[in-house]
Amino acid sequence: MKRSTVNGSARATGAACVAALAAVSLTACAGGDTAGGADGEPTTIDVWTWAQGYDKAAEAFNAAHDDVQVRFTEIEPGNKGGYDKIRNAVKAGDAPCLAQVGYETMPSFVSEGNLLEVTDIASKDADAYTPAGWSGVTVGDRVYGAPQDQGPMVLFYNKDVFAEHGIDVPTTWAEYQAAGEKLKKAGIALTGTYEDFDYTGFAWQAGAPWYTVDGGTWSITNDSPENQEVADYWQGLVDDGLVGAGIWSDQWAAGLSDGSIATIVGAAWFKGILKDSAAAASGSWAVAPLPTWEQGDTTTGNVGGSATAVLAGCEEPEAAWEVAHFMSTDPTAVDAVIEAAGTLPASVDGLKSDLLTQGDDYFGGQVVDEVFVDAAANVAEGWQWGPGVSTLMGTFAADMKKAYAGQGGATVAGALTSAKAATIDELSQQGITVGE
Structure with missing residues (x-):
């Protein structure tokens, strides 16, 4: 049967969970009792997602199962309305069992009491996923969904531009900067700006996490010495005039098309963005491993990725996990998402x-x-997201724009510091303890 409306007991459990999270840590709470379907009727699991291909993945599950069936609903992308819809549905007690949630948003959803812990159910399947994917659905040491996709960092480069100017594909960040110096002489920008999540992959690669958690207490560490080193590097590119138009802007797309911007340092999913933004440059671009800090290293970072998360109040968590795990691992379901969403x-x-x-x-x-x-296979381990990420990234992005524009002495390092201060203030107001 369809996941039923959360009863009074479940709402009380959810309220207790939120209180505990605010006072101590991101502890898991389960809402509702498991409720089977009517005799002979399959259990129906509702799924809300925005990524293309999930509908076909749901069809594949239904074709392979009799006792559980999926009912698929497409929603707006997370920050464009999907997350608010999910939050409101959980609050009202009529949310689906499963919904798409970005890895970066998982801890905030846990702190708000929107997710249901499924550690005991899911842990047996941990080895079916990459470390970066599994860490994306794990908050502290508790699991809240099935990893769906990931965004390992690579280097997209205009091979025609590189060949014309006699530049080898850079394998280290020092070589990348040197390539930028050569390109500058020809009036070509090395790359565009990276203002929010797109920047975090550089810190991830460098082993410079932005959140840590110890004994239930979260710390925001985006201004650590390791992070300052990454900031200094990118500040150097800015100061040397090697960075061009703002990423996602029309000018950026035009630069990718006409060769006046030579690279994108980004996640694998930039493949689709590049094709859409610079269709005229087809045949000119290539992909290589991300430059590293040390010659011979292969470590990279990750940007993006999402999970099929189990929502608070789900009364069929085992069936929900069966669905989520299937859609992430079954060959037919996986291929459907690859084909549709890339x-x-x-x-x-x-x-x-x-x-x-x-x-x-x-x-x-x-x-x-x-x-x-x-x-x-080479994504650095040890990165985790934490609560308050919307404020962290929003503040960081706003101040990074100023740093790229050289406004009022703004710097990349300063953007990290201001983002940390704003997030600590928000979490303190929510009653969430933040460590040093």
């Missing part, structure tokens, strides 16, 4: 899909997904 699976077997072994005409026939799969 995302990179977070499951180990999903990365073996034949769809990821095909040449891409836009990239001159290069099998770019092979680069992405290799990158997925």
